[in-house]
Amino acid sequence: MHLAQLNIGRLRYPHDDPRVAEFMDNLERVNAIAETIPGFVWRLKDESGNATSIESGTLFGDPDTIVNMSVWESAEALERFVWQTVHKRFYNRRQAWFDALGEPHFAMWWVPENSKPTLTEAAKRLKLLRENGSTDDAFGWDHLPNVTLWRTQRCA
Numbered sequence: 001m002h003l004a005q006l007n008i009g010r011l012r013y014p015h016d017d018p019r020v021a022e023f024m025d026n027l028e029r030v031n032a033i034a035e036t037i038p039g040f041v042w043r044l045k046d047e048s049g050n051a052t053s054i055e056s057g058t059l060f061g062d063p064d065t066i067v068n069m070s071v072w073e074s075a076e077a078l079e080r081f082v083w084q085t086v087h088k089r090f091y092n093r094r095q096a097w098f099d100a101l102g103e104p105h106f107a108m109w110w111v112p113e114n115s116k117p118t119l120t121e122a123a124k125r126l127k128l129l130r131e132n133g134s135t136d137d138a139f140g141w142d143h144l145p146n147v148t149l150w151r152t153q154r155c156a
Contacts, residue, residue: 001110002041003075006122007068008060008105009098015052023097026090027052033085034070039077042116043070059123069122071111078108079147104129107138 013019027050034040044051044067057063072078081087107126111117125138134143141147
């Protein structure tokens with residue numbers, strides 16, 4: 001099995017607003033790093049190479065929602081990317097660019113090798129996590145006993 005992850009957010013400002021330029025201008029760089037991490041399998045992207053233009057508002061109840069979805073060979077591979085690359089710097093600045101959603105915005109679940117989850121499936125997994133907390137069907141970092149770096153980042 002591989003690990004799928006969905007992370008959604010609502011930008012505070014339009015994509016072309018200078019206040020989110022640092023985030024938008026570095027998407028390609030951060031995504032390219034993800035693709036070089038041992039254990040990376042796949043990520044959702046459109047013709048531009050990222051997923052910010054993929055319409056997902058109907059799935060998540062907000063037309064300004066942007067998504068990030070990827071698949072990894074293991075939780076440890078995803079953990080290395082999130083907490084031990086430049087991604088961490090952008091994660092730590094997320095409040096400058098994204099509204100707080102007030103509910104879970106990140107979910108993980110296991111998928112068979114060689115499968116690519118759909119946004120519809122991902123939305124269902126996030127809904128399960130929001131309704132039930134971490135279970136085997138949808139979970140946060142707290143559900144994975146072999147990863148610990150998230151604990152120092154105050155996220156769940």
